[in-house]
Amino acid sequence: MTADASAIAPENLGTETAPRASKLTRQRVRSAWIFITPMLIMLALVAGYPLISTIYYSFTDRLLIADHNTQFIGFNNYLYYGPNLNNYDEELDGYFVYYEDTDAALVYRDDGVFYDLDTEDPDTGAMDPYAGEIDTADVFEWQGLLVDSLWWRSVWNTLTFSVVSVGLEIVIGLVVALILNANMPGRAVIRAAVLIPWAIPTIVSAQMWSWMLNDQYGVINEILLSWGWIESRLAFTADRFLALPSVIAVDVWKTTPFMALLILAALQLLPGEVYEAAKVDGIHPVKQFFRITLPLIRPALMVAVIFRALDALRIFDLIYVLTSGSRDTMSMSIYARQNLIDFQNVGYGSAISTGLFLIISAFTLIYLMLGRVNFDQER
Amino acid sequence: MSRNARRLLLRIAFYVLVIFIVIYTVFPFYWAINSSLKAGTDLFSAAFLPPSPAWTNYVSVFEDQPFALNILNSVYVSGVTVIISLFLAVTAAYALGRIKFSGRGVLLLVVLSVSMFPQIAVLSGLYEVMRWLGLIQRLESLIISYVIFTLPFTVWILTTFMRELPKELEEAAIVDGASPWQTISRVFLPLLGPALATTGLLAFIAAWNEFLFALTFVGNNNETQTIPVAIANFSGASEFELPWGGIMAASVIVTVPLIVLVLIFQRMIVSGLTAGAVKG
Structure with missing residues (x-):
């Protein structure tokens, strides 16, 4: 304008x-x-x-069951030093602690005192404080999101997934877009073919690939075997080293069309005169691509990348169907939902969700600042 | 090598690449159709054509599960979601695209940032909202929650379209004494037809494909499931064997209409997808 x-x-x-x-x-x-x-x-x-x-x-110990008495627990879901939170016992009104040094069964209550379980009054449940000395370093441990290895694993998986799949999508998307932009017979047919993966619902494409990658009857194994590229069938979605690459491959298949179409739209807006001038000057097509095309479509590329990256960072459905709760492909969203719904631990699940939200916000802000992406078309 | 020979070689390489891309994008769907037509033990052969094509998988999808109901659920949820988001988006886009007022930039930014929300970040809060509204295990919970991702981009795209309409139209309407609502419904709405169709279609597809909310809010019951949840949870006669033939048949059933729609409207979809992203 x-x-x-x-x-x-x-x-x-x-x-x-x-x-x-x-x-x-x-x-x-x-x-x-x-x-x-x-x-x-x-x-x-x-x-x-x-x-x-x-x-x-995320600052409470809320559970999914509605009648649970929710309490504010500060940052305990994020970082907490104390008795193992999983050993909380409602009947004991505290955390069960086993002290190895003196072979004592103890209960740690909110008042910060260790009680001796042996002295429990069978009728009232009252207990005496433990008489011996306790080295808290032996019974307390660091807990919470910040020291949760599975959380960090899910962060690592999600970041790896996002960087690799978006990177591949840019490269393949560029190739496909350049081809679609070339003058050739049957362009409409090819364009329609490229749109098909985009039109297929993610869950459906996950199931289709799940079947194709099946370790016993999958057609991919069949083809690789008949070409002699592998000697025995591979368990693509179960293998430790193949699961994440498989998920990435399916995601690239599914979302490259989106990338290609956005890039194609940008390519079609490029002024033809520039290329004529370059041709007259005898500039090699490869050089033209890197010196003219790429800088000119950079703004569109930046926007496409952030849309895809935000999508990739919250990946859920594809992984849920392909490899479900496996540690090797656990994404942040999968881990959050597992805690929220399957383990009914709303407090901790919300802490994971908040962590994901913060990571995505930070990524977006940094990207917008570094890339100077112009979303608002009014200047 | 002579110039011509090199050119020919390049051309051949180019077409090989084109053919490879077409196979790469189309083959998985072809394989789903192929598998869905293989009955019984044929399924476990990797034949590239079904040896004896049969409809049994398609029949079993409807007989063994309430798949017809799942389709109706999805149609209902997606349809109503589209209507609600288009209504909210048209009025908002008129205000955001054609009226200058302070706070407009902030509002646009808010709308855009909502579209970047990871769905999981609102899941526990939304679950509480749905429980409070009494909508858990009801399809209406999905209609309400899907607005979170359909509304931002419908508003965004329609605002872009609204901005590009000539201002003379609006001036004429104002001179004739039309109220803002009349301006929208009589002047802009007819002109926005293509834009509405595009955004409506994109919103429909997004709602049709949604999985996380559907799994969480209505996933526990075969009868309230939408298609993606039904396909993800497909179970067969025995617990240990996934009914791949049925899954592929169901996949083909729900994908064919989408592919047809997308191919018919491909120009519109591409322009819709790129409207917010490329121009400017």
Whole structure:
């Protein structure tokens, strides 16, 4: 858009004729807010409020069952030094602790005192404080998200997945887009073919590939065997080293069309004169690509990459179907849902969700600052 | 090597690459169709054509599970989601695209940032909202929650379209004394037809494919499941053997309409996908 086009944009309607216009302007602003309110209420209900509750729950010991008495526990879900939280016992009203040095069974309560389980009164449940000395270093441990190895594993898996799959998608997407942009017979057919993976629902494509990668009857194993590339069938989705690459391969297949189409749209906006000039100057096509094409489509590429990267960082469905809860492909979203729903531990699951949210926000901010991506088309 | 020979070689390499790309993108879907037509033990042969094509897998999908109901569920959820998001988005896009007021930039940023939310980050809070509304195990929970991802991009795309419409139209309407609502419904709506179809289709596809919310809110019951959950949870006669033939048949059933839609509307979809991303 040119500069004078925005100067006569509708928002500047009637600014020349002062008194009537200001009334009109005020009316328009008022109706603008009326029109926006329903959307804002809806977004507050499905996005704003839930996000704030998730962050709040991450500071509590909330469980999924509704009648549980939720308590505020500060940063304990993130980092906590104390008795193993899994050993909490409702009946004992504290944490069961076994002290190896003196072979004593103890209960650690919120008042910070170790009680001797042997002295428990069978009727009242009352206990005496433990008489001996206790070295807390032996019974306390660091716990919480920040020292959770499975969480860090899921962060690592998700980042590896995102970087590799988005990287491959850019390269393959560029190749496909350049081909689609070339003049050749049957271009429409090829373009339609490329759209097919995009049109297939993720769950369906996950199941299709799951079947193709099947360790006994999968066609991929069959083909690789008949070509003599492998000697025995591979368990693509179960093998420690093959599971993540398999997930990446399926994701690349499914989402490269999106990337290719965005790049193609950018390519079609490029001015032809530049290439004619380059041709006249005898510049090699490869050099043309790196010196002219790539810089010119860079803005579109940057936007496409951030859309895909944000999608990749929250990957859930593909992994859920292909490899389910396996540690080798555990993503942050999978780990969060496992804790939230399967283990019914809303507090810890929310801490994981909040961690994911923070990582994605940080990534987005850094990317926008470094890449100077221009989302708003008005300058 | 002569110039011509080199050119020919390059051309051949190019077409080999093209053929490879087409096979790469189409083969998995072909294999699903192929497998879905293999009955019984044929399924376990890697034949590239079904030796004796049969419909048994397709029949069993509807007989062994409430798959017809799952399809209806998905149609209902996606359809209503599209209607709600389009209604909210058109009015909001009119305000955001054509009226200048302070706070507009911030609002656009809020809308955009919602589209970047990881769904899992709102899951526990949303679960609470649904419990409070009494919608757990009900399809309406999905209609409400799907707005979180359909609304941002419908607003974004429609705002872009709204901005590009000539301002003379609106001026004429205002001079004629039309209210803002009349301006939207009588002047802009007819012009927005293609944009609405595009965004509506994209929202429909997004809702149709959604998995995480569906699994969490309505996943416990065969009868309330949407298609993606049903396909992910497909179970066969025995617990230990996945009914791959049935899964492939179900996959083909739900994918064929989508592919047809996408191929018919491919120009519109591409322009919709790129509207927010490439211009400017």
